[in-house]
Amino acid sequence: MSALGLMGVLGGCGGGGSSDVTLKLVAADYGDSAANSSEKYWADLVERYEADHPGVTVDVSVHSWTDVDREVKEMVDAGDPPDLAQIGAYADYAADGLLYQADDLLSIPVQADFLSQLASAGQVDGIQYGMPFASSTRVLFYNKELFAEAGLTPPKTWDDLAANAEALKAEGVKYPYALPLGPEEAQAETMQWLLSGEGGYTDLMGAYTIDSVENVETFNWLKNELVGKGLTGPVAPGELDRAEAFAAFAAGDVGMLNGHPSLMEMAEKKGVEYGMVPTPGADEESRSTLGVADWMMAFKKNGHRDEVGEFLDFVYSEENVLDFSREYDLLPVTNSASRAMSASGQDKDLEPFLDQLPTSELYPVGTTSWAAVSAEIKKRIGKAVAPGGSPAGVLGAIQAAATRAESAE
Structure with missing residues (x-):
């Protein structure tokens, strides 16, 4: 925008x-x-x-x-x-x-x-x-040239994505997977990952389920298998904004990241050849993706x-x-x-x-509490994957804030 x-x-x-x-x-x-x-x-x-x-x-x-x-x-x-x-x-x-x-x-x-x-x-x-x-909507973008140099095919599962990120790191790629959980648009990257892990922000009735078992498992995986292994680049995810991640992709420094249509033109202007595939899920392609x-x-x-x-x-x-x-x-x-x-x-x-x-x-835009909950996610979620951070603790704190915001409606 x-x-x-x-x-x-x-x-x-x-x-x-x-x-x-x-x-x-x-x-x-x-x-x-x-x-x-x-x-x-x-x-x-x-x-x-x-x-x-x-x-x-x-x-x-x-x-x-x-x-x-x-x-x-x-x-x-x-x-x-x-x-x-x-x-x-x-x-x-x-x-x-x-x-x-x-x-x-x-x-x-x-x-x-x-x-x-x-x-x-x-x-x-x-x-x-x-x-x-x-x-x-969002899809997974990948840099075709970097993938070819590392002999990779696009990922369909989280394990594929982690293995690709390992290979890209070994090739010296700056951001094997760019994970923008900084305050600009952390709520989008977060929701994309939660959906790919069969979770989300709310249940079918619209009640917040931010600290659900599925969501905690997703962030444990992110913390342990991507961030903890140095596969998300030199900037801590909680400090990386989407605009910076997109710019890094257009500069040829990113192997993979979640993106929306405007990234196509940014990459084309800089001569970056890219591919796009559905978001990888825990065990198969994610059945759902983020719509905005x-x-x-x-x-x-x-x-x-x-x-x-x-x-x-x-x-x-x-x-x-x-x-x-x-x-x-x-x-x-x-x-x-x-x-x-x-x-x-x-x-x-x-x-x-x-x-x-x-x-x-x-996003649950039909509820007036969403603005406050979104702000809370932007402020806190990066800490869930930081060294020493607790996904369960951070998601629990955001859930508590969501419950307060809902009861204040």
Whole structure:
């Protein structure tokens, strides 16, 4: 995600009659430079929409991911929420009764087009408030040149991965397996590993199970078989951020790591030949992988329900979802756009991620305690694999914090 600090306002020119409506949308920037800022995507979309809806003006302000959630929170706290926000989380606003339900806004075909697990993740108490806007999954990336030099084939199990890492270390590879458990995005790497060990953050009922037997076993394995054997590189996992790990992969210094679609372009720009395979599991390929989604939500404060709904139907048309997904190497959030992407030769590089999407699991974003739990994971999880660290102790402490956060809801 971009952290450019770019901020712009895109406006249309609806007429000045008393029946005219201006919709305010605050959106996140997915670009990594001024040239591909999300401002351009929204400017084009809004221009096309306003041409067919003369009474409606859509003002879009685009902010970096560093700033956008805070910007929306400040607007809400000041009693002046935007009509629409496209940001990282929706549950707090839904719990406070500030959001429209999705079925009060969207036409039935549009709402039914969302991928089912993304629509479910947008629900609080069985009612959808969060509309998925962008999604991605994770696969294991590996450096083809380093693998060829060491005579390796891609791993399918944890034991394969550890053996490959040993061989890469013997060849002098700096990061045989990069394990970013630093504060930037530790919750993602952690969940990917927990899922591959048949665990996860919650049970089927949505209760936190962070210190489950399966999860403790997974982190014991990581600590003893990877980190303890010096197979994760010179930076302690608890101090390695995802951005640094990705940059090291693009520099040719990493044998294997979990990655999402944006890593493809980073590696290609630096001339690194890479392969991608499903996440290895304890005994076989992992049956589930991490899915991540960002969210669109509509605030009730200003009214404009009909205009917001019509605009969102346009935003979620197959053409617009495909355009956005292709521009930023992300996965479509709708069935129609996913089918179109699967059938199109131009999207072949995203196929491994698309294949994973139906069985992906998302963070428990529908619970308001998740933000606090995620922060706790980022702060503590690196200590679980540190020398002298106790996976059971660290996971137990995070579970205790999750239980407190849940009871405070």
